[in-house]
Amino acid sequence: MRLRAYRFCVAFAIAALVFPFSLELLAARTIPPLFVLAPGGNSIKPVDSGWREVSDWLVGRKYAVLTFDDGPYGHGVDEHIIGILRKHHAHAVFFLVCSHITDSTEPVLDELKENGDLIGNHSFDHLKLTYLQEADLQHEIDGCSQLLAKLSGRRPYYFRPPFGMTSPLVTQSVHAAGMKQMLWNANSEDSWMTKPEQILYWSLEETDNHSILLLHDKPATAAVLDQVLTQLEQRGFQFVLPDHPPFK
Template sequence: MTMFWYAYRSYVAVGGLLLTLFLYAMLLTAHGMERPQFVLDQASASVQHVNSRPWRTASDFLAGRKYMVLTFDDGPYGYGLDEQILDILRKHHARAVFFLVCSHINEANRDVLGKFERAGNLIGNHSYDHLKLDTLAQPELEQQIGGCSKRLAELTGRHPYYFRAPFGATSPLVAKVAQSYGMKQMLWNANSQDSWVTKPEQILQWSTEQPEDQSILLLHERPTTVAVLDQMLTQLEQRGFQFVLPDQLSDSSEIN
């Protein structure tokens, strides 16, 4: 009887250990789980999980897994730089939101819009002429915001869903005009500082130290940024980040 009891306890212990290891492995790998969905949280300029399940939350916590949105402003740049960004994103299985300035689009670079979309990226509206929009009256805003949306729709066959004001210079009126064209305003809560920093190593430092889980990172289509983009994404991945896009959901299902 004693030997049976010891054998029984051993089987239970081994079984419990194997079950624990299996569950832990499942949590770490997120095997069999649905792809996490995210939506834009305009109030905090971040993204948030949609209907995040406890199993997914536990898995992310145990694995140190974090999520972020990459965004690139001021494109298209041309001269092959856009394609360099796409190649680096593809290497890291990453996608991004490209906020384009419509006056930057010309015959030489217009084909890159299709390349952005075919690679699974999103195209956003960054105004027509990159002006400080919070200083403009509504008729001018209609041209800057609505005019750019119309131009992007002509080139891609769809109106953009996300809008970003140049310099982040927004206002209630700017947001209202963007909304009237069916767009959500996306700002950021992590900044690479690449709009003014000229040393790539400083851009790398800002870009890898600032982001936290569910951040939106502000980048620009510039050679100095592209010079460290591969290294940047590698370091972010080492911190546990995965690069995601916010889903384009209706008002009724979006966090505001």
């Protein structure tokens, strides 16, 4: 009798230890955790950690944010990229340059919304913001947010300074316009490399767990994106969006 009680206690203790872990594993299989920008704005961190991180580590699951700068590009390139994201059930942040929005590229904003992607602000004219005075900064940062809000119905929540060039004044203007500054820590090098295989190489080389990957709305990137996503998925990556206000 005493032996039976002992066995029951041991079984109960094991079950108590394993049960939350298996629940966590089950949850981790289906729902990605919530992420916020890490301090410095060039990577993400999960809001809740603990069991989740253990289960992700055990099954080799990693997370990354895909970001596409300088759109809308037009000529069907944006639509090509959105189509590949859709195929992979992935979402991305598109940092748009307001002066690139024309009558022919404006429909891209609706496509991004329909696909569940985030529209970010990449300034009005893609200038080096660290050289600008406060009034010009306001046009570049808040002026672009106002236009994006008017066209898409959503005020951007994330801002990326052109060339990643920022300063205390730029950061202050971004916060005053109600946004967070997002940089990156993984670079596909597609701003200057033109061969798809080079973009594939650097995307795979640089992307790590919790990375923000810098890509551009360009034909060479669109040409290799399916391979980039497929190979990152084979390495255990899921593509997530960081924390943002609920979509209306």
